[in-house]
Amino acid sequence: MPPKTSLFHFRSTLPPLNPAQNVLYNTQIPRTTTFSIRATTSPFTSTARMEKRNKGPKHIIDPRITQIRYHLSHPLTPRPLRFSRDRYLRHWTIHRAWLLFLRKQRWNQERELERQYMSMRDACEALRLLDENGNSVKDEEAGGKGSDAGSLGAKGREVGRLYRAAMNKRGVWDSVPIEYARSQVDFPGREGWNHGWTR
Amino acid sequence: MASIKPSIRHLNTCLRCVRRSANGNAALNGTSVRLLSSSAAPREEAQVQVQTQPNPMDKWPPLDPALVDNKRDERRLIRKEGIQPIGSRRRRAALRTSPQVPFEQLPYQCFQEARKFLLEDRQEKIKQIETQRLRLNNLLAQDPAVSGGTEAKEARIRSMRNYLNELVIWADINDPLVKKKFEDGEGDMNKPVYRYLADQKWRKYKRLILEQRIYQFNIVPDILPALDPVADVDLAFGRRKVAPGDFVDSLVSESMPRLKVQTFDQGEKLVTVVVVDADVPIPEKNGFTYRCHFIASNIPISPTQTSIPLNQLDQTRKVFQKKAADKNIALPWLPPWANKGAPYHRLAVFVMEQSEAKALDVSAIGKTKRDGFVLRSFMDKLKLTPIGITLFRTKWDENMAGVMQRAGLGDQVTVEFKRKRVEPLPYKRRTERMR
Numbered sequence: 001m002p003p004k005t006s007l008f009h010f011r012s013t014l015p016p017l018n019p020a021q022n023v024l025y026n027t028q029i030p031r032t033t034t035f036s037i038r039a040t041t042s043p044f045t046s047t048a049r050m051e052k053r054n055k056g057p058k059h060i061i062d063p064r065i066t067q068i069r070y071h072l073s074h075p076l077t078p079r080p081l082r083f084s085r086d087r088y089l090r091h092w093t094i095h096r097a098w099l100l101f102l103r104k105q106r107w108n109q110e111r112e113l114e115r116q117y118m119s120m121r122d123a124c125e126a127l128r129l130l131d132e133n134g135n136s137v138k139d140e141e142a143g144g145k146g147s148d149a150g151s152l153g154a155k156g157r158e159v160g161r162l163y164r165a166a167m168n169k170r171g172v173w174d175s176v177p178i179e180y181a182r183s184q185v186d187f188p189g190r191e192g193w194n195h196g197w198t199r
Numbered sequence: 200m201a202s203i204k205p206s207i208r209h210l211n212t213c214l215r216c217v218r219r220s221a222n223g224n225a226a227l228n229g230t231s232v233r234l235l236s237s238s239a240a241p242r243e244e245a246q247v248q249v250q251t252q253p254n255p256m257d258k259w260p261p262l263d264p265a266l267v268d269n270k271r272d273e274r275r276l277i278r279k280e281g282i283q284p285i286g287s288r289r290r291r292a293a294l295r296t297s298p299q300v301p302f303e304q305l306p307y308q309c310f311q312e313a314r315k316f317l318l319e320d321r322q323e324k325i326k327q328i329e330t331q332r333l334r335l336n337n338l339l340a341q342d343p344a345v346s347g348g349t350e351a352k353e354a355r356i357r358s359m360r361n362y363l364n365e366l367v368i369w370a371d372i373n374d375p376l377v378k379k380k381f382e383d384g385e386g387d388m389n390k391p392v393y394r395y396l397a398d399q400k401w402r403k404y405k406r407l408i409l410e411q412r413i414y415q416f417n418i419v420p421d422i423l424p425a426l427d428p429v430a431d432v433d434l435a436f437g438r439r440k441v442a443p444g445d446f447v448d449s450l451v452s453e454s455m456p457r458l459k460v461q462t463f464d465q466g467e468k469l470v471t472v473v474v475v476d477a478d479v480p481i482p483e484k485n486g487f488t489y490r491c492h493f494i495a496s497n498i499p500i501s502p503t504q505t506s507i508p509l510n511q512l513d514q515t516r517k518v519f520q521k522k523a524a525d526k527n528i529a530l531p532w533l534p535p536w537a538n539k540g541a542p543y544h545r546l547a548v549f550v551m552e553q554s555e556a557k558a559l560d561v562s563a564i565g566k567t568k569r570d571g572f573v574l575r576s577f578m579d580k581l582k583l584t585p586i587g588i589t590l591f592r593t594k595w596d597e598n599m600a601g602v603m604q605r606a607g608l609g610d611q612v613t614v615e616f617k618r619k620r621v622e623p624l625p626y627k628r629r630t631e632r633m634r
Contacts, residue, residue: 085379086302086305089302089375089378089379090305090307090310090375092375092378093310093313093314093317093373093375094309094310094313096313096317096373097312097313097314097316097317097373098313100316100317100320100373101316104320
């Protein structure tokens with residue numbers, strides 16, 4: 001029976017688009033052996049309905065489904081690196097170099113930040129010791145020592161005027177919402193509201 | 200079609216011939232490689248035959264076990280020379296055809312860039328080492344009054360030396376060849392990097408197990424109040440290696456063991472080896488005491504000189520040494536023994552450093568009593584510091600009687616320990632109050 005074999009070998013790999021072919025799945029129509037073979041190997045055999053119907057001797061898994069499952073599943077742990085000796089050593093060398101590079105980069109960034117901070121600090125110190133005439137005074141005569149930047153020294157208001165202005169925090173939050181003064185967290189602080197706060 | 204086919208077949212056979220002859224044997228024979236030409240071959244062959252008388256041994260030149268890649272050569276190698284080929288046939292074939300590029304010159308761009316970066320870093324480190332050396336020398340030459348007192352100066356010197364040692368290690372730690380050599384066990388233990396790597400490896404596995412055994416078998420505090428092993432000690436009786444805490448058959452432990460002591464810091468040391476049994480039962484007191492099984496002193500060890508064969512200690516030196524004072528063994532080996540029925544005995548092998556590498560008087564140590572030996576006082580008296588430890592266990596077995604007979608302990612063979620019967624409490628009728 002030549003037509004049967006030819007149908008089996010050259011069947012389409014895609015699901016039947018032609019609605020006329022769906023007649024195949026209609027159980028009312030008496031089936032020939034050709035139809036049953038097509039049904040077994042057709043793309044829809046893995047549906048529950050068809051599986052229940054065909055309890056064949058061999059459970060056939062469509063290779064396309066295997067492929068789909070293979071590509072959709074992602075294991076939590078990545079595949080371990082399996083290298084030859086030299087390849088591993090090369091990998092290790094590159095890894096070490098990369099770590100060293102990161103380390104140096106971080107070190108440089110920290111040094112840069114430190115330099116900027118020290119520079120700012122020196123500028124403020126110079127301002128603190130600056131008097132009205134642009135001369136710097138001695139440390140004992142200048143004010144603004146310790147935590148209170150606004151305190152006056154022996155020479156009074158004349159020394160460190162610019163320093164006091166620079167230390168002034170007034171207007172810092174003008175363009176920024178005051179909520180940003182405190183980092184936003186999930187829960188309120190221990191003291192709910194600072195009643196003593198004034199601007 | 201029909202005319203092409205045979206020619207391709209010829210070509211194939213020809214290529215096969217060429218490939219066969221390229222495996223080193225044919226090339227050595229002087230057979231010229233001829234590809235797809237047949238004009239002057241007979242004359243050449245004739246010339247070759249005229250020039251050299253064929254030596255039968257020349258036909259089978261020596262084979263390289265790393266490069267043989269066909270079955271016949273492998274068989275020849277195994278049968279004639281008794282050498283197994285190295286690696287898989289696939290690997291050997293690949294090696295034979297691959298150009299032998301040294302590891303550092305492998306043409307991979309990222310790898311080469313990484314190497315360049317690491318080399319730059321190494322140069323920086325070397326420069327830092329030089330600076331640090333200079334600073335250290337300056338500090339050493341400095342007057343202690345300037346550097347803030349003797350103690351402050353010494354502290355600074357110590358910290359600068361530590362930093363210098365670290366720099367020396369950091370200069371080489373990123374070298375892949377150093378890593379490769381260390382993994383192959385070819386590292387030179389005189390160099391700080393290899394010592395550092397070996398130390399790390401020891402601390403990651405073997406030392407953890409050793410610590411666990413010390414804890415499980417209560418070596419601390421039964422024998423010593425505290426212990427910080429800094430040297431790797433391997434114990435073996437003949438060829439039988441003993442993991443820390445193993446049971447050793449009495450016949451095996453009848454002869455002296457050999458020790459392999461790997462130290463990880465620079466310089467030569469003089470060590471004393473002491474073997475203590477911590478579980479000698481005293482039935483009268485219903486308790487236990489110690490016994491010393493072995494003491495040997497003035498044994499030189501260094502990172503490269505690791506082996507201490509206890510059984511050869513005095514034998515190898517007898518030829519050169521005449522004086523009795525130069526002996527090493529103070530107390531000769533007493534085979535570990537345990538009575539029948541007694542619980543197992545823990546035998547701890549201590550390797551102790553002698554202070555300032557000073558030699559001890561062996562004959563004076565030889566007067567130490569074996570029974571009731573207390574390691575703590577012994578250590579304090581001789582100013583010893585424990586650097587390494589390993590332990591094994593022994594108990595009564597079928598060979599123990601013979602071992603004890605030969606050790607002159609014949610009277611102990613028949614002694615058998617039994618558990619004291621605990622008298623049951625008199626029967627008491629359960630009353631309502633007891634519930």
